Amino acid sequence: MSSIVIFGAGSRGDVQPCVALGRALGAHGHGVTLVASARYAPLAARAGLGFAPLTADPAEILESDAGQELLAGGRNPVKFLGGFRRILGPLAERLLAECLDACKGADLLLGPTLGALPRHIGEHLGIPWALIHFQPSRATGAFPHPFVPRARMLGPLGNRASFHAVDQLAWLLSRPFINPWRERSLGLPPLPLRNTADGRPVLACFSSTVVPRPRDWPRNLAMTGYWFLDEPGWTPPKDLADFLDDGPPPVYVGFGSMVPKDAAMTDRIVRTALRLAGVRGIVQGDPDTSDEHVFAVRDVPHSWLFPRTAAVVHHGGAGTTAAGLRAGAPTIVCPFFGDQPYWGERVAALGAGPSPLPFRGLTVPRLAARIRASVEDPDIADRADRLGRRIRAEDGLARAHEALEPLLR
Incomplete structure (x- = not known):
């Protein structure tokens, strides 16, 4: 059976579906390690997962002045992604090292689009990887990127362009610390200004009942439905x-x-x-x-x-x-x-x-x-x-x- 590492970046809403997926994969005999903030160690333990802690705490980040500025930025992609860069930039070297260390011996890497850690570490280790989408993140002509709703006024071309624009902005903001890390720690060549990984497997963990699947999404994107972590044994006070x-x-x-x-x-x-x-x-x-x-x-x-x-x-x-x-x-x-x-x-x-x-x-x-x-x-x-x-x-x-x-x- 495989050894799987899942990156659960972010707050509990991002981590809990990853824990649910890890528990489901563990039930099929695979060994699963969750990489997430240290505060989620008990959640991983209750699900029977291995755990590799990250030293950044999302709750502390959101309580900080920079975090409050991020929350005030609304859905503006420049403010949103720029805010993440200002917050994570000073922590990047340490967090990237922690993520890399957690992947020793892994056979498969899974994680979110932001930062595309599965791609970089997967290339370094020579193992397969796949991305997780928590919201529509693949270009389509059916609707605009969640961050750029006004793009729908330009029709299908504008909708599609909005996804490419957000992806490109995210890469330009993360490239200054991702590329040096690829060269110095992973022994990989730097990636160019225009960077895509469109052919790789993607798990979109939301329901087609809520977001109807666009006809132009490729086969490599599996729209699975939600990943719920039930706790049937929980007893209320x-x-x-x-x-x-x-x-x-x-x-x-x-x-x-x-x-x-x-x-x-x-x-x-x-x-x-x-x-x-x-x-x-x-x-x-x-x-x-x-x-x-x-x-x-x-x-x-x-x-x-x-x-x-x-x-x-x-x-x-x-x-x-x-x-x-x-x-x-x-x-x-x-x-x-x-x-x-x-x-x-x-x-x-x-x-x-x-x-x-x-x-x-x-x-x-x-x-x-x-x-x-x-x-x-x-x-x-x-x-x-x-x-x-x-x-x-x-x-x-x-x-x-x-x-x-x-x-x-």
Whole structure:
């Protein structure tokens, strides 16, 4: 059997699907090592994975001044990718060394597009590799890149060009530290200004129910469906179970690893909006701040909680969006940056929730109005329920294993 290394860069929403994939591959007898921030070691251990820690912590990064500037950049690709370069540039040499060290003895490398680490280390070791897409990242004429929505005004050519432009920008920003590392540490030649790896295998871990597959995507891109990490043995604390049993289903509000600049003000807005909308709530926060109408939780598996809610409000990360849609819960997305606005737009286009409410425009009346619409509109509830049934019928992990089989032989 193969020894597989999966790069789980980023926050929990990026890491958890990788853990789910690793556990599924491990069930087929493969040895799997997850490379991720040290804070995710317990998550990997519970899934039976090997673990190689990275010394950069995404939570600390987002709390920093540079991280707050990144969150404020919205979906502008120049600000988004430039912000990543400013943050990761000083850490690049150390992180690249940690990643390379974790791959000793590997037979297959899997990881995200950003930085394309599987490609560089795979070439160095002479082993196969494949990329993971958490959002649409392959050029198509059907729709624009999630970061460049206005490109659709130029039609199919503009849509396709938007993907190439974002890819080229990402490479130009990472090239100054990737190419020296390729030469110095990997013994590989530098890559040119225009750089592609279009023929390599790609796993797109999102559902065709949410993003219909474009006809012009190549066969080497396997659109597997979502990779969910279920925790069926998880037991809720008694006070949470009692709160859920003591009234109608609540509305969940949480922004994951996003760190609002004024967390106290955000909490007041959320709690006031819940009261104005006339609903009970479960919020992400300090359990000691709970009251009879709002229950605060720190870490509850979405797979357990979301099916027990009347609606979910979140930042629109790919993983959280997937969990809400799978649960059949009406969804309100309050995006911060990156691909989050795109997922909010997809939710609204599918009729499973209202139009997204950008976090920077979060107010009590706006949030309360969207919560009321989500819990009172039977059409939204019906569409969310039907969408959830379709997603639950998919088996993204089985499809991912099938797509990887040619590389695992």
